[in-house]
Structure formats: C-alpha cells, structure tokens
Amino acid sequence: MQEKTELQPKKADKPYHHGDLRNALLTAGTEILVEEGLAGLDLRKVARRAGVSHNAPYRHFADKTALLVAIAHAGFEELAERIQSAIGNAPENSLARLEAIGLAYIKFAIEKPAHLREMFSGLTIRRIEYPELYAISKQSFLMVLEVLQNGQARGELVASNPEDQAVTLLSLIHGLAMLLIEDQLPEKGGRAAAEQITLTTIQTFYNGLARK
Amino acid sequence: MQEKTELQPKKADKPYHHGDLRNALLTAGTEILVEEGLAGLDLRKVARRAGVSHNAPYRHFADKTALLVAIAHAGFEELAERIQSAIGNAPENSLARLEAIGLAYIKFAIEKPAHLREMFSGLTIRRIEYPELYAISKQSFLMVLEVLQNGQARGELVASNPEDQAVTLLSLIHGLAMLLIEDQLPEKGGRAAAEQITLTTIQTFYNGLARK
DNA sequence: ACCTGAACACCGTTCAAGT
DNA sequence: ACCTGAACACCGTTCAAGT
Numbered sequence: 001m002q003e004k005t006e007l008q009p010k011k012a013d014k015p016y017h018h019g020d021l022r023n024a025l026l027t028a029g030t031e032i033l034v035e036e037g038l039a040g041l042d043l044r045k046v047a048r049r050a051g052v053s054h055n056a057p058y059r060h061f062a063d064k065t066a067l068l069v070a071i072a073h074a075g076f077e078e079l080a081e082r083i084q085s086a087i088g089n090a091p092e093n094s095l096a097r098l099e100a101i102g103l104a105y106i107k108f109a110i111e112k113p114a115h116l117r118e119m120f121s122g123l124t125i126r127r128i129e130y131p132e133l134y135a136i137s138k139q140s141f142l143m144v145l146e147v148l149q150n151g152q153a154r155g156e157l158v159a160s161n162p163e164d165q166a167v168t169l170l171s172l173i174h175g176l177a178m179l180l181i182e183d184q185l186p187e188k189g190g191r192a193a194a195e196q197i198t199l200t201t202i203q204t205f206y207n208g209l210a211r212k
Numbered sequence: 213m214q215e216k217t218e219l220q221p222k223k224a225d226k227p228y229h230h231g232d233l234r235n236a237l238l239t240a241g242t243e244i245l246v247e248e249g250l251a252g253l254d255l256r257k258v259a260r261r262a263g264v265s266h267n268a269p270y271r272h273f274a275d276k277t278a279l280l281v282a283i284a285h286a287g288f289e290e291l292a293e294r295i296q297s298a299i300g301n302a303p304e305n306s307l308a309r310l311e312a313i314g315l316a317y318i319k320f321a322i323e324k325p326a327h328l329r330e331m332f333s334g335l336t337i338r339r340i341e342y343p344e345l346y347a348i349s350k351q352s353f354l355m356v357l358e359v360l361q362n363g364q365a366r367g368e369l370v371a372s373n374p375e376d377q378a379v380t381l382l383s384l385i386h387g388l389a390m391l392l393i394e395d396q397l398p399e400k401g402g403r404a405a406a407e408q409i410t411l412t413t414i415q416t417f418y419n420g421l422a423r424k
Numbered sequence: 425a426c427c428t429g430a431a432c433a434c435c436g437t438t439c440a441a442g443t
Numbered sequence: 444a445c446c447t448g449a450a451c452a453c454c455g456t457t458c459a460a461g462t
Contacts, residue, residue, distance in 0.1 A: 038335050122394050123250045158423050168416040175387020182334050204380040208420020
C-alpha cells in the first residue's frame with residue numbers, strides 16, 4: 001500500500017530496504033536483551049530479527065560494542081526519565097522523594113534486569129571510552145544530589161557534605177537493585193516484596209545506625 | 213627428574229599428564245579472568261594455558277558454566293575469608309567493625325574487579341541452580357548480620373530489625389564496590405581515594421540522614 | 425549510500441579413538 | 444580413567460561485489 005511518489009529522503013517510503021535500520025537494530029537488540037539476556041545477544045541474531053543480512057549492522061554500528069553502547073545509552077535515558085518523573089510526582093518532602101527515587105530504580109531493575117546489568121557491565125563496555133554514555137550514566141547521581149541539597153536547604157536533612165550523602169544513597173539503591181536481581185538477598189516474593197524492602201532500606205539509612 | 217617408584221595414587225608422580233588438572237584449570241581460568249576480564253575467558257584458552265588439549269577440561273567440568281561456577285565459588289571463599297579476618301582484626305566496636313568489612317570488600321573489588329563482577333554476574337550463572345554457590349555467596353550477609361546483632365546487644369546500635377540493617381549495609385557496600393569499579397562515581401584517584409570514600413559512606417549511613 | 429554472499433579465524437561442544 | 448584430533452554448528456568481522 002501507500003503508493004506515494006513524493007520526494008521525502010527523510011524517512012518512510014522504504015528508501016532501500018528498511019529506511020530506519022539503525023532504529024530497527026536497536027529495537028531488536030533491546031528485545032533480545034530483555035528476553036534472553038546478554039549471553040543471548042549476538043549481532044547475527046539482531047540482524048536476523050531486523051530482517052537484514054548478518055553484515056548490514058556494520059553500516060550503522062562500528063562493531064558489536066557500539067550496539068551495546070547504544071542500547072545502554074537508551075537504558076540510562078529511560079532510567080533517568082523514570083526517576084525524574086518519580087521525583088515530580090512525590091510529595092514535597094525529602095524522605096518521600098528519596099523513596100520515590102529508590103522505587104523507580106528498583107522497578108526498572110525488576111522489569112528489565114538484563115538491561116540494567118548490561119548498562120553497568122564493564123564486561124563488555126569501557127564506559128570511559130564513550131563520553132556520551134559516561135555523561136548520561138551520571139544523571140541518576142545528579143538527581144539524587146539535587147534532592148539532597150534541597151532537603152538540606154529546607155532543614156529536613158542533616159547538614160553534611162551532600163555529595164557524600166548522594167554517593168551513599170546511590171550506592172545503596174544500586175547495590176540493592178543488583179543484589180535483588182541476582183537473588184542475593186533473603187527476600188523472596190516478587191515485586192511487592194522488593195518494593196517493601198526498598199522502602200525499609202531507605203528508611204533505615206534515613207534513621208541511621210547510631211543509637212540516639 | 214624425581215625417579216621415585218613409590219605407590220602414591222594420591223597426587224604428584226604425574227599419573228598421566230597433569231595429576232591435578234582440575235586445579236590447574238581453575239588457576240589458569242582465574243588468572244585469565246583477572247588479567248583479561250570475563251570477555252577474554254574462553255575454555256580453549258584455559259586449556260592452552262594449562263597445557264592440555266581444548267577438550268581435556270570436559271573431564272573435570274561439565275561445560276564452561278561449571279568452570280565459571282567453580283571460579284566464582286573460590287572468589288566468594290576468598291571474600292568471606294578477607295571479611296572474617298578484617299572483623300577479627302578490628303577494634304571491639306560496631307562502627308570500626310563495619311568499616312573494616314567495607315574496606316575489605318572494596319579492596320577485593322579494586323584488586324580483582326573482573327572476579328567480583330563474575331561472581332555476581334547473572335549473565336552467565338543462574339546462582340539458584342548451584343546450591344553450594346548460592347550458600348557461600350550468602351556468607352557476607354551473615355557476617356554483617358552478626359556484627360549488627362552484637363552491636364545492638366551491646367547497646368551501640370539503634371535497636372531495630374537487624375536483618376533490615378544488614379540488607380541496607382550490604383547493599384551499600386556492594387553498590388559502592390560496583391559503582392567504583394565501573395567508574396561510575398565522581399571520585400577519581402586510586403585505592404586511597406576509594407578507601408576514603410568507603411569510610412565516609414559507612415559513616416554517613418551510621419549517622420543517618422534525618423536531622424537530629 | 426546501502427546491502428549482500430563468501431570467507432577467515434575463532435569458540436563451545438561432541439564423538440570416535442587412542443594409551 | 445584420562446587425553447587426543449577431527450568435526451559440527453555457531454559467532455564477529457572483513458572484503459569484494461552488486462544496485
């Protein structure tokens with residue numbers, strides 16, 4: 001169908017085969033990652049799912065690592081959006097906002113564990129060699145930092161170095177996410193249990209360990 | 213040399229070729245992992261380094277995953293020993309012990325990042341399918357838990373669910389270790405900086421976030 | 425410009441043999 | 444029992460072509 005004969009070299013019209021092969025490869029790769037995990041993600045399979053020869057991806061990605069970087073980048077974007085949205089929808093107090101960040105992070109981890117692992121897997125990607133990826137991967141930290149700075153300014157949080165607090169909180173959330181998806185915590189049960197332990201964990205940090 | 217003709221079917225004597233091929237493979241595999249990372253660890257290379265044909269490993273490991281499991285197991289053993297030793301050498305108070313645990317964990321991470329990643333990589337190992345690996349991987353949690361229970365009993369720590377505290381602290385330490393080896397934190401500098409941020413992070417948790 | 429088939433070097437795994 | 448060489452199906456990557 002669609003027998004238009006316009007001159008639109010932009011998109012659609014199927015210029016050759018695909019028109020937007022790069023995006024098709026990205027989508028196919030992400031699907032395979034989510035469905036089968038990183039071990040099942042090979043370039044030839046991605047090409048097959050996108051309906052092109054095993055060699056076509058090299059027109060859009062220098063090598064397999066470049067595709068993995070693009071997939072990781074999209075993952076960090078989605079994670080950042082989720083966190084931003086969670087902060088926006090949370091009540092106007094620091095604990096509620098930090099809890100919202102934690103829940104958003106853990107939900108992403110549970111829904112797409114293979115994607116989260118891939119995003120952080122130095123196994124296959126040297127983040128430092130990909131400046132854009134490096135930059136976007138820092139977004140979570142910056143958003144946590146801002147919430148903490150606001151909380152201190154409003155007098156809700158103890159006044160100490162907010163960067164140290166942000167490192168602590170992000171380590172906490174990221175570590176919890178990784179341990180959960182690796183079945184490394186005593187907690188059983190699915191999403192509800194994971195969300196409960198997330199809230200408990202953040203509150204435990206909030207209250208501290210030292211006896212009052 | 214060594215022209216003994218004793219009857220010692222135990223070890224040495226070089227029964228066929230190696231005598232202790234399983235251990236030789238484990239050592240070779242761990243070396244490659246530490247030197248080249250998980251991506252560079254293939255079975256044929258392990259066999260080559262151990263001086264046997266590419267097929268010999270299958271006498272001792274069912275498949276590549278079985279070798280990875282054995283390497284991960286040894287890693288968890290070493291980590292548990294380091295933590296146990298750190299606790300034993302620390303002063304008799306809770307904060308000092310928790311700091312010692314954190315430092316031991318982060319030192320392991322920095323010295324052998326590829327090994328730590330491999331130990332926790334659900335990428336290649338389904339921990340639940342290997343009960344012994346699953347059991348040893350929980351050691352860190354149990355040691356943290358014990359320190360916290362003792363701390364509460366001595367009245368040094370706030371009395372709340374020690375399991376929740378242990379989950380929080382282990383998430384914190386593990387997350388910090390992972391973020392550090394993935395160059396995901398603002399901190400630059402090597403080991404000294406990493407140790408400093410570890411202490412700061414644990415103290416930040418110890419003190420809590422809530423304004424007193 | 426974008427895509428293809430053939431080819432190369434490699435890997436995990438299996439199998440029929442050798443001692 | 445323990446080890447080997449040959450073989451199979453696969454992968455990442457490259458290259459000479461095709462439109």
